[in-house]
Amino acid sequence: MLKKNEGSYILETGILRINLEWIKKYLGFLCILILTIPGISSAASTSILVNPGFESGTSPWIFYTNGAGKFLNNAPGIVGTYAGHVTISSPGTNVQLYQKGLVLSPNTKYTLSFKAYSNTGHDLSISLLKHGSPYTKYGLSNYVVNLGTSWSQYSIQFTTTGFSTTVSDGRLMFWLAPYDAASDQYYLDDVVLTKVSVDTQVSPTIVTQPASKTITVGQTAIFSVAATGTAPLTYQWQKNGTNIPGATGASYTTPSATLSYNGAAYRVIVTNAKGSVTSNQAILTVKASSNTKQLVIIDVNYTHNTITRAFSFFGVSNVPSNLVSPVNYAGGTIYSRLQVITKPSTKIVNYQMCLFQDQLVAAKHACTNYQKFNSTGTYYASQPMTSLYQYNKIVWSRQLLERMLVVKDKYGMPVDNRYRPPFGPFDGENFNLYYPMKVRYTAIIVPPNGGQPVWP
Structure with a gap:
């Protein structure tokens, strides 16, 4: 029975007396309170993914490996009670955790957010693609996430591509190969995929301007910018108001500078939807080097890969046609600096540079000694030019033909299945143990009595 009592309506039953005005007053507060309870997320209600926090087990997430491992929800979550937990017993070349059957809209911005870490800090990559042949890319392809060893929040924005009408065959895939290793533990929680509202997009703003730099001849300068705004942000660096081809990152490294670079103005244009x-202009000041006699014979940033494999060529631009006169570089000392930035395994690598003349044949080249390493880092070496392997095969007073960087295994065999000497294939015979490998390699020749090299 409904009765009015002192301005409030009271609903009476045989066992319950309810003040309807109290319910009306506090109902909004109760809804807000519910949304703040750990493990309950307002974003989760609009997420395309099912079981984003692994609270109801592992389904519909699917784990696959051609190595050995398992996937459970037996780890403590950072948002709810549980988290997804992948254990690698033996690494494979195809290791993935994915959810399929996702409904996606074409040409639409989405945000993928999640929390993750691995016990070793080993990375993973993320792709969104068609679940089935021809595995069309749907706008997110092999996006590498630099994981730490404790929980961190990650967020990625992208626009769907590869289809023109709504699809229901999307697969969101966390790809662990080639980063995983035996005994690795990966943890994931609160994996949410949502559409981005156009109203939430923010124009780019530069928060840290590029700074002017002063360097010496032969060195490089690094300009960088920090910007905020709705992702994805794109960058285009300019020199003296003209776009620099390929300079499309948040930082830009100049080539080895000559005095002609002095006074150049650099700026960057940051763009989003x-x-x-x-940005403001940053001015480059270039001073004469303290060692004007040295010759930077090569200075390249390069990623060795499964296409070029063991042998990578770089031409001979900026190399004098005569290395004997007027400066006797051929009788000097060659110094090398190898900066290994990324490396997929701890396999031993022997690295060297070779110089060719006239033809790309063994009888027409000379090579440096090996630089041996099995991890990232910076490695230095030096040797007399006359100690180069096959030094006498080159006529140093004539023009060179080619510079080549070579990747070899611990036995000195090129990591290349096109090269099969009588002794057998390269160590491991698995390209994923060696590539991709990102390096910066610099070699400087200093003539006799020329002092020490000045590194760019």
Whole structure:
């Protein structure tokens, strides 16, 4: 029975007396309170993914490996009670955790957010693709996430591509190969995939401007910018108001500078779907090197890969046609600096540079000694030019033909299945143990009595 009592309506039953005005007053507060309870997320209600926090087990997430491992929800979560937990017993070349059957809209911005870490800090990559042949890319392809060893939040924005009408065959895939290793433990929680509202997009803003630099001849300068705004942000660096081809990252490294670079003005244009902003100019000052006699015979940033494999060529631009006169570089000392930035395994690598003349044949080249390493880091070496392997095969007073960087295994065999000497294939015979490998390699020749090299 409904009765009015002192301005409030009371609903009476045989066992319950309810004040309806109290319910009306506090109902909104109760809804807000529910949304703040750990493990309950307002974003989860609009997420395309099912079981984003692994609270109801592992389904519909699917784990596959051609190595050995398992996937459970037996780890403590950072948002709810549980987290997804992948254990690697033996690494494979195809190791993935994915959810399929995702409904996606074409040409639409999405945000993928999640929390993750691995016990070793080994990375993973993420792709969104068609679940089935021809595995069309749907806008997110092999996006590498640099994991730490404790819980961190990650967020990625992207626009769907590869289809023109709504699809229901999307697969979101966490790819662990080639980063995983035996005994690795990966942890994931609160994996949410949502559409981005156009109203939430923010134009780019530069928060840290590029700074002017002073360097010496032969060195490089690094300009960088920090910007905020709705992802993805794109970058285009300019020199003296002209776009620099390929300079499309948040930082830009100049080539080895000559005095002609002195006074050059660098700036960057940052763009997203909402607009663009241009940075202040940064001025490059180039001073004469303290060692004007040295010759930087090669200075390259390069990623060795499964296409070029063991042998990578770089031409001979900026190399004098005569290394004997007027400066006797051929009788000097060659110094090398190898900066290994990324490396997929601890396999031993022997690295060297070779110089060719006239033809790309063994009888027409000379090579440096090996630089041996099995991890990232910076490695230095030096040797007399006359100690180069096959030094006498080159006529140093004539033009060189080619510079080549070579990747070999611990036995000195090229890591290349096109090269099969009588002794057998390269160690491990698995390209994923060696490639991709990102390096910066610099070699400087200093003539007799020329002092020490000045590194760019």
